[in-house]
Amino acid sequence: MSDQTSKITPEVVKSHGLSEEEYEKVLEIMGREPNMTELGIFSVMWSEHCSYKSSKKWLKTLPTEAPWVICGPGENAGIIDIGDGQAAIFKMESHNHPSYIEPYQGAATGVGGILRDVFTMGARPVANLNALRFGNPDHPKTRHLVSGVVSGVGGYGNCVGVPTVGGECEFHDSYNGNNLVNAMTVGIADTDKIFYSAATGAGNPIVYVGSKTGRDGIHGATMASTEFSEDAEEKRPTVQVGDPFTEKLLIEACLELMDTDCIVGIQDMGAAGLTSSGFEMASKGGVGVELNLDQVPQREENMTPYEMMLSESQERMLMVLKPGTEDTARAIFEKWELDFAVVGQLTESGHMVLTHKGEIVADLPIDPLALASPEYDRPWVPTPKANEIDAASIPVPGDMIGTLKALLSCPNMASKRWIWEQYDHMVMGDTMGIGRPGGDAALVRVHGTDKALAMTSDCTPRYCFADPVEGGRQVVAETWRNLTATGATPMAVTDNMNFGNPEKPEIMGQFVGCIEGMKEACLALDFPVVSGNVSLYNETNGQAILPTPTIGAVGLLEDASRAIGMGFVADGESIVIIGETKGHLGASLYLREIEGREEGSPPPVDLKTERLNGDFVREQILSGQISACHDVSDGGLLITIAEMALAGNTGCAVNSPENTSTLHAWAFGEDQARYIITTSEADALISSAKAAGVSATIIGSVGGDDFVLSGHGKMSVAELHEEHENWLPAYMAGNP
Amino acid sequence: MKACVIVFPGSNCDRDMQVALRNAMGSEPIMVWHGDSSFDDVDLITVPGGFSYGDYLRAGAMAAKSPVMREIIARANKGVPVLGVCNGFQILTESGLLPGALMRNADLKYVCKDIHLTVETTDTPFTQGYGNGGVIRIPVAHHDGNYFAEDSLLDELEGENRVAFRYANADGAHSDDANPNGSRRNIAGIFNKQRNVLGMMPHPERLADPTLGGVDGKPMFEGLVEALS
Numbered sequence: 001m002s003d004q005t006s007k008i009t010p011e012v013v014k015s016h017g018l019s020e021e022e023y024e025k026v027l028e029i030m031g032r033e034p035n036m037t038e039l040g041i042f043s044v045m046w047s048e049h050c051s052y053k054s055s056k057k058w059l060k061t062l063p064t065e066a067p068w069v070i071c072g073p074g075e076n077a078g079i080i081d082i083g084d085g086q087a088a089i090f091k092m093e094s095h096n097h098p099s100y101i102e103p104y105q106g107a108a109t110g111v112g113g114i115l116r117d118v119f120t121m122g123a124r125p126v127a128n129l130n131a132l133r134f135g136n137p138d139h140p141k142t143r144h145l146v147s148g149v150v151s152g153v154g155g156y157g158n159c160v161g162v163p164t165v166g167g168e169c170e171f172h173d174s175y176n177g178n179n180l181v182n183a184m185t186v187g188i189a190d191t192d193k194i195f196y197s198a199a200t201g202a203g204n205p206i207v208y209v210g211s212k213t214g215r216d217g218i219h220g221a222t223m224a225s226t227e228f229s230e231d232a233e234e235k236r237p238t239v240q241v242g243d244p245f246t247e248k249l250l251i252e253a254c255l256e257l258m259d260t261d262c263i264v265g266i267q268d269m270g271a272a273g274l275t276s277s278g279f280e281m282a283s284k285g286g287v288g289v290e291l292n293l294d295q296v297p298q299r300e301e302n303m304t305p306y307e308m309m310l311s312e313s314q315e316r317m318l319m320v321l322k323p324g325t326e327d328t329a330r331a332i333f334e335k336w337e338l339d340f341a342v343v344g345q346l347t348e349s350g351h352m353v354l355t356h357k358g359e360i361v362a363d364l365p366i367d368p369l370a371l372a373s374p375e376y377d378r379p380w381v382p383t384p385k386a387n388e389i390d391a392a393s394i395p396v397p398g399d400m401i402g403t404l405k406a407l408l409s410c411p412n413m414a415s416k417r418w419i420w421e422q423y424d425h426m427v428m429g430d431t432m433g434i435g436r437p438g439g440d441a442a443l444v445r446v447h448g449t450d451k452a453l454a455m456t457s458d459c460t461p462r463y464c465f466a467d468p469v470e471g472g473r474q475v476v477a478e479t480w481r482n483l484t485a486t487g488a489t490p491m492a493v494t495d496n497m498n499f500g501n502p503e504k505p506e507i508m509g510q511f512v513g514c515i516e517g518m519k520e521a522c523l524a525l526d527f528p529v530v531s532g533n534v535s536l537y538n539e540t541n542g543q544a545i546l547p548t549p550t551i552g553a554v555g556l557l558e559d560a561s562r563a564i565g566m567g568f569v570a571d572g573e574s575i576v577i578i579g580e581t582k583g584h585l586g587a588s589l590y591l592r593e594i595e596g597r598e599e600g601s602p603p604p605v606d607l608k609t610e611r612l613n614g615d616f617v618r619e620q621i622l623s624g625q626i627s628a629c630h631d632v633s634d635g636g637l638l639i640t641i642a643e644m645a646l647a648g649n650t651g652c653a654v655n656s657p658e659n660t661s662t663l664h665a666w667a668f669g670e671d672q673a674r675y676i677i678t679t680s681e682a683d684a685l686i687s688s689a690k691a692a693g694v695s696a697t698i699i700g701s702v703g704g705d706d707f708v709l710s711g712h713g714k715m716s717v718a719e720l721h722e723e724h725e726n727w728l729p730a731y732m733a734g735n736p
Numbered sequence: 737m738k739a740c741v742i743v744f745p746g747s748n749c750d751r752d753m754q755v756a757l758r759n760a761m762g763s764e765p766i767m768v769w770h771g772d773s774s775f776d777d778v779d780l781i782t783v784p785g786g787f788s789y790g791d792y793l794r795a796g797a798m799a800a801k802s803p804v805m806r807e808i809i810a811r812a813n814k815g816v817p818v819l820g821v822c823n824g825f826q827i828l829t830e831s832g833l834l835p836g837a838l839m840r841n842a843d844l845k846y847v848c849k850d851i852h853l854t855v856e857t858t859d860t861p862f863t864q865g866y867g868n869g870g871v872i873r874i875p876v877a878h879h880d881g882n883y884f885a886e887d888s889l890l891d892e893l894e895g896e897n898r899v900a901f902r903y904a905n906a907d908g909a910h911s912d913d914a915n916p917n918g919s920r921r922n923i924a925g926i927f928n929k930q931r932n933v934l935g936m937m938p939h940p941e942r943l944a945d946p947t948l949g950g951v952d953g954k955p956m957f958e959g960l961v962e963a964l965s
Contacts, residue, residue, distance in 0.1 A: 154846050158877070159787045161748020245746050245790030252745075336745065424848045424877045426942050427785075429752040433949020445947060560947065 006036050016043035022374060029368045037305045037354065037362045042369065044272035044310060045279060048536055051373040054502035055534045058515045062529045063522045068491060069530055075196060076117040076267065077187075078530025080492050082556050086446065087191045088453055089123040092131075092184035092496040092552040094535035098239040099181040103148025108156040108242035110183045112314050115160065116268035119251050120317060122195040122258050123187025126428060127444045128157050130167040130183045131457045131496070131550045132419075135176030137411050137731055142171070145179050147732065152242075153183070154422045159244035160251070163431050164423035165442035167457055171411040174461075177540025182496040184552040186455055188446060193258060197267040197277075198284035199320040199346055204264055206278075206289065206344040207326070209333050210250050210316040213274070214299035216240045217312025227501055227539040246315040246338070253336040254317065260332075262325035269316040275309045277318040278352060283370035285320075288349035293356040297339040305354055305361040320346060380508035386466040389586040389600035391665035400638075400656075400667065400712040403594060405723045407635050407668065408642055410593045414727035434565030439647065440485040440631055441553075445560050452560035454488035456553050460634070461546035463602035466587045468510045468547055472517020473605040477672060479553035480525050481631035484614040485675060487563045487621035488555030490525065495532035495551055500544025502536045510547040517605075518549060524607035525614075527553070562622050566630035567648030571703035573627060574682035575652060579613050579674030580695045581637060583665025589635045590668035602670075609673045616694045617675050625685055632674035638667040640676045641700070642707055646724055651704035651717050663712075678702055737964040739780040740766040742808070742824075744799055749785035749822065749941065756941035757782070760957035773803040779964040780817050781808055783824030785877070785939060795838065795880045796826030805831050817861055817964065818933045822878055825925070825935035834928055834935045835893075836885035841878070842918025848877040850950070851916055853901040853924055853938060854908050860927065862934045863900060865959025871908045872952035874943045876916050876924075881937035883919035883926075890921055900925035900934055
């Protein structure tokens with residue numbers, strides 16, 4: 001396949017994932033038949049993964065601007081201003097396909113890739129998060145995948161020394177053949193030391209640093225742009241192998257170089273490796289590129305141009321330096337014992353010209369290839385409206401405490417301690433005690449300051465499946481609530497859109513719907529999208545995953561000491577619910593786990609109320625009126641209160657409503673825009689709420705060793721703890 | 737007191753150690769690069785946690801042979817206090833400054849969580865800050881913290897009062913379920929014969945600031961400053 005002189009047959013074109021129309025366009029751009037190397041380059045550059053050809057049209061509609069946004073989508077990561085000359089740089093990215101084929105390396109290199117996206121812009125990575133979704137726990141592959149992915153995420157992040165502070169993990173049949181691994185990194189940089197990828201200045205040297213190039217990961221981007229069939233495991237050679245120690249060296253060396261004045265542009269070599277980084281840098285800077293492939297550090301002998309250009313070997317960066325600074329830069333990389341090679345220079349030709357052993361092996365025009373990549377308006381159909389579920393038609397369980405136990409120990413709600421205790425979540429010495437994993441949002445102090453960043457990731461795929469627009473609104477609203485519940489001001493989001501095959505109109509309809517809902521919520525909540533990633537073709541044998549637009553979100557606390565956690569803090573305090581409880585059971589966890597029914601419309605999201613309630617809660621937290629806060633989401637009100645009891649290791653008494661015919665809807669309904677808070681000044685808080693037009697009601701009090709639901713029994717917090725903690729360790733030990 | 741922090745290319749708790757020392761000393765510790773075979777005279781040498789040279793082989797095995805370790809061994813033998821935490825402990829055992837070995841955790845998984853320790857002896861510069869001993873809470877974060885030594889050596893360590901910390905539950909009982917890695921006799925940290933070298937798996941530098949959720953690591957650094965100033 002790598003022979004320069006191989007004939008380009010229709011089969012070869014097809015095996016490179018290019019359609020007939022796309023190949024026609026290749027011929028038009030080239031004015032001749034491409035050789036194998038050139039075809040390979042077109043193939044990866046125009047893959048769904050690199051070109052966003054199915055999603056571009058819709059992504060453009062998302063709001064991306066705000067006064068505090070320094071850089072929105074289009075660069076390696078998004079950047080927001082966090083004051084005092086500092087910026088937070090962050091992005092979330094998927095590594096779904098590789099993590100299914102080879103869970104340890106797939107997940108590890110997912111973490112490595114997203115770290116590079118952040119430090120390539122000049123930021124020191126300060127936190128990692130990950131959103132994981134696996135198939136049914138009873139599926140024979142699930143345990144193996146959970147074990148491999150968690151070890152891989154930990155193995156990489158722990159060694160690099162960036163704390164993994166938060167995330168989520170869910171299970172559902174639809175992920176049986178396609179698990180999701182979405183990794184997010186947050187970094188901090190000085191606003192006057194941010195680096196971009198544009199390459200400028202003809203004659204400037206192009207420098208390759210980091211690990212050597214090997215034959216791993218060839219065609220990874222193309223692999224990630226197709227569905228799986230039974231032969232998924234045969235694609236293992238397309239998965240890269242991670243080396244976190246080299247990544248650590250690369251972080252330190254790059255940040256050290258960034259402190260000098262040597263760099264014109266810098267970009268990591270991610271998907272489609274040298275090809276993609278070379279094209280993107282040149283295209284953004286409007287220049288041409290000349291690369292001498294003989295200078296590329298190589299791990300294996302006799303690598304062909306095709307292999308070098310398409311390799312996805314990890315821990316590599318491409319930089320354009322200011323002329324005459326090569327020696328300064330080289331000394332830094334030598335100190336860190338990393339490869340450093342001048343591999344070419346910028347030109348004014350507008351072409352990428354590759355030479356190998358004295359011969360030109362590829363000559364491609366940059367702009368037509370990079371900017372004129374295909375963009376499709378794929379046909380789509382709106383998702384039919386789901387039926388409304390009348391709570392009164394569903395029997396009320398006889399044993400409310402037993403039902404609470406069942407929900408709290410179901411795979412989705414059970415504690416994920418088994419996972420996050422395998423991640424170093426404290427290294428770097430800034431993970432706040434109340435912001436460790438398990439809460440609404442992680443809290444990480446900005447090193448050497450009194451500020452803190454709050455960060456979270458979330459998605460409710462069952463809502464997105466039932467109603468993509470409502471689900472899209474909800475996912476943004478929920479991350480906004482997660483941040484608000486700590487006292488942080490939500491700043492911006494990164495989106496990681498995981499969907500099935502976009503060539504199917506109903507899947508494309510899910511995508512379009514989710515984007516519409518996300519757009520509305522981002523606008524209403526002043527919560528712009530600053531970076532993101534799209535992963536399509538998450539299907540196996542025609543079975544698509546639930547639509548999963550994962551949102552990673554970042555908020556700011558000007559004064560970290562004002563932040564609060566979700567655990568109960570003091571006996572005798574009142575428990576107050578903010579927001580109205582109507583008892584929406586459609587698409588709820590209760591309906592799925594207790595009644596075995598996955599149906600119904602999801603709870604409607606009223607964005608005005610979200611904003612009103614959230615702004616009120618945040619204001620009360622910052623003025624010291626609230627001692628603990630937790631947003632109400634999966635599982636509803638009783639689950640939320642139980643989680644607060646668990647986090648605080650303290651009991652409580654909850655008043656149940658008089659109307660018992662919809663007791664389950666009250667207890668487990670998933671109405672939006674709600675928070676549970678505790679306060680010692682309930683009267684004052686409720687009158688402030690009334691003045692603000694916010695619904696606030698006392699529903700219980702903190703104290704004792706038991707979780708008590710008036711008139712319906714009780715359970716000790718110790719037993720609650722056991723129910724909540726036991727499922728995952730037992731499952732992983734093989735005793736479900 | 738003058739102190740230094742040894743920095744290997746894969747150290748990642750070097751900054752955490754630097755911050756804890758700075759806060760206790762009121763001045764800056766010296767950061768010493770692994771390739772340096774000499775450095776200023778100091779009253780305390782710290783070897784921080786991390787993955788010194790990647791640790792793809794045995795944790796700390798390569799670092800034990802580094803230029804800077806030759807100098808540390810020479811100084812330790814002259815009586816300079818040396819504190820090794822986590823990967824630092826692994827390096828100290830690999831270099832022979834401390835006896836025994838740190839094996840893979842018994843359940844084969846990396847573990848990061850707060851644990852309780854009993855302070856077994858307080859008549860050293862490292863532990864004098866803990867007054868009469870008692871139970872403290874600080875985190876562990878490691879994959880290879882399972883301390884192993886033969887019975888005869890363990891008896892010797894105990895007989896010479898060289899066990900610094902043991903894993904315990906919150907009440908101070910040395911139960912199996914309080915032991916995060918399967919170490920023998922719940923050992924979390926030990927001294928050398930001269931009691932000037934301490935190696936420990938738990939991280940005192942990680943809980944020496946109330947914002948981070950605890951301050952039980954602080955007395956170690958304050959005690960060191962008091963003893964060595």
